Amino acid sequence: MIDLKALRENPQRFIDGAAKKNYAPDIDTLLKLDEQRRSLMSEQETLKAAQNKLSKETGPKIGQLMGKLKSANDDEKAAIQGEVDAIKAAPAKMKEQITALDAQIAQLEPKLNEILLSIPLPPDDDVPVGKGSEDNVEISKWAPEGWDWGKSFEQNKGFKPRTHIELCAMHNLVDFPRGVKIAGSRSYVLTGDGMRLHQAILRYAIDTMTNENGFTPMSVPVLVREEAMVGTGFFPGGRDQAYHINESERGGGYDMFLTGTGEVGLMGLHQDEILDEAQLPLKYVTVSTCFRREAGAAGKDTAGLYRIHQFDKVEQVIIDVADEQKSRQHHKDMMGFVENLLKSLGLPHRLLQCCTGDLGVKNADMIDIECWMPGRGEEAPDGTPMGEFGETHSASRLYDYQCRRLNMRYRPGGENGKGPTTFCHSLNNTVAASPRILIPLLEMYQNEDGSVTIPEKLVPYMNGQTKIG
RNA sequence: GGAGCGGUGGCAGAGCGGUUGAAUGCGCCGGAUUCGAAAUCCGGUUCGGCUUUCGGGUCGACGGGGGUUCGAAUCCCCCCUGCUCCGCCA
Structure with missing residues (x-):
């Protein structure tokens, strides 16, 4: 929520901000x-x-x-x-x-x-103005040694890539038909090594955040009340995207919603609280199942593990004092944690500065991280996919927009005595969302014979196994 | 699912129809004492809206919402929520 007082004083700022985001409140x-x-x-x-x-x-x-x-x-x-x-x-x-x-x-x-x-939070002035994802700006790109961005997968590796769908079929990593039988379209069943690899990456991600980056691991509800969805800024705008459990209709006092990200539970933790400045910043990480209706995405990415209704995600949030410089630094740090993770896994990726049109109501700034997925994109004349970046992470900087809705404040307690209670700043970023992250993992680590090498960092989480197939 | 008892300031905990935004304790802030500190003593310390000549003024809030009353933290109704016992399940 924006500050009504600020709106009164300078409505134009909010009108312009909304326009940049393609909103017209x-x-x-x-x-x-x-x-x-x-x-x-x-x-x-x-x-x-x-x-x-x-x-x-x-x-x-x-x-x-x-x-x-x-x-x-x-x-x-x-x-x-x-x-x-x-x-x-x-x-x-x-x-x-x-x-x-x-x-x-x-x-x-x-x-x-x-x-x-x-009313959306106006984007920061240094966010490029644009209509939608097509106007996002690449800000950096990374690949492990031996990978040349100027060459195709085949030129880099010496053989034609298989898509993750083919690899999954080859090694029985995913059972799509049975997933659909049980739960309908965009559903799947991870099987055997597919499930093991899924668990391995999640565990690796949460361990890294906890052991190396100083985050506190949490388990939070994924079935929440409407207040939590409104407080975190997903409602009313994103109501269509959430599964709705209609409990009131069967005699319960209120309805419930399935969360699309662990951010809801993590940010809800301190709703209506006045935090002690000395406790800040709070750095939390969770792994949770995420549910998304994908309304409006009919026909898009229908095959494979890319766009699905249910997945698991390791998510990080930081809650700190209302200080723009600190928020900006946290934002960089949080992206740094992800980049280190991706580098340790040897996954080529890039950072994308999202333009104003791609931001959504609650962000002042958002940077997506996309991994290279050799099996995506258009096909060459011989039917080989040419590869494409696919979004795997999204890092948001929200100022006090979310904390204002959540009524999450702190007491500034400097040496000069206590100031007025102030809304906190919050940020969030994906650490690893699986099975989507399995797409680049499987496709980049495939060998000519179709076997898949397990990334070194994940071997301990696979009980020492080094290869699939 | 049945029965009972609760929800009060940052925390703990009184008050149970009459001026009470709320005793007391802890915490926190300021001061005294001290070479300094601890202990002790004194004073201060809820949150939010509107307004302001920036001194303040004013309204609201005792889980949430309605009601009774000249007057409600206090009585009544609905909802949310916690705990205890019984039943059920694991």
Whole structure:
């Protein structure tokens, strides 16, 4: 959520920011509603102040009179009762007016909140302006020694690549038909070494983050309440993408949603809390099953492990003080952890600066990391795929947008005493999402005979096994 | 699923219809004491909205939402949530 005060002061900044992201929230209406609400509120407050003043005077008086009433004789009783009734009647008009104003204010609020929640965080000025993913900008590229970006897979390795789908079939790593039988399209079953490799990469990723990078591992819910989805910024915008468990319809008090990323659970941890500055930054990592409806992606990436409804992901988040420089540094650090991981696995990849049109509501800045997938992309005349980058990671910098929604704050406790409570900054980034990461892993490590070498770092996690097939 | 008891400031924990934004303790901040520190003593310390001549003013909030009342943390209703016992399952 953006800061309503900041919006009032400089609406243009938010109008422009939204436009850059291809959003067009009705900011004019919001400002009008906000104006109306404030004017009604101050009118109401004046009345309430008068009412409070009055009741402060009459309260003790009534108390006294009621006391007298008990010990009074019949003649006095009538007089005292009359006095009490008169006092009681006084605030009646005010009360009516206040109630009426209440109703008017309540009427404005749903629309106001709806628009407020939908206003995107303006992108940072150094984020390139663009329409969509086609305008993203490559900022760096890495490949292990011996890999020449100017050459095809075949020229690099001396044989034609098989796609991960072929490799999976060859070694019984995935059973697609049975996955579909059980759970419908975009479903799959990891089998044997496929499942082992999946577990190996996840475990390797979480161990690295925990043991080398100082993150605290967590297990968090993946079945959450709507508040967690709204708080983390996925709702209302991304409602279509989440599976909805309709518990209220069967007598439960509220509905539940399946999370599309561990970020929801991790960020929800400190919802409504005031954190001690000394505890910050908080660095959390989780591995969780992620669920995505992939609404609107019909017909896209239908084959293989690329776009599926359910997968497992190791996710990192950092929560820290509201300091732009620190946020920027964390962002770099988090990408560094991923790059080191990919380098240790020998996977060619690049960093992509996402343009404004590709950011989504909650990001000020986002950098995707894409791995080279030799089995993707267009086919050469002889039917050999030419390879293509595929998104495997996404690193977001959110400022206080998410923490404001989550009401997650800290007390700045510098030497000069305590400042006002302040919303934290948050960031998140993928560490490893599998089985998607198995695509580059299998395709880059395939041998001419179709066997697949296990990356050195994963061998310990495969019980010493060095090869599939 | 049945029965019972709870949810109060950063934390613990009183208050259970009358001025109470809330005793007390811990923590935290400032001061005194001390060569310095600990201990002790004194003072301060909830969060948010609106407004402001930046001194302040004002409203709201005791899990959430409604209601009763001149007046609600306190009474009533619904919801969320925690704990204990019983049942069921593992």
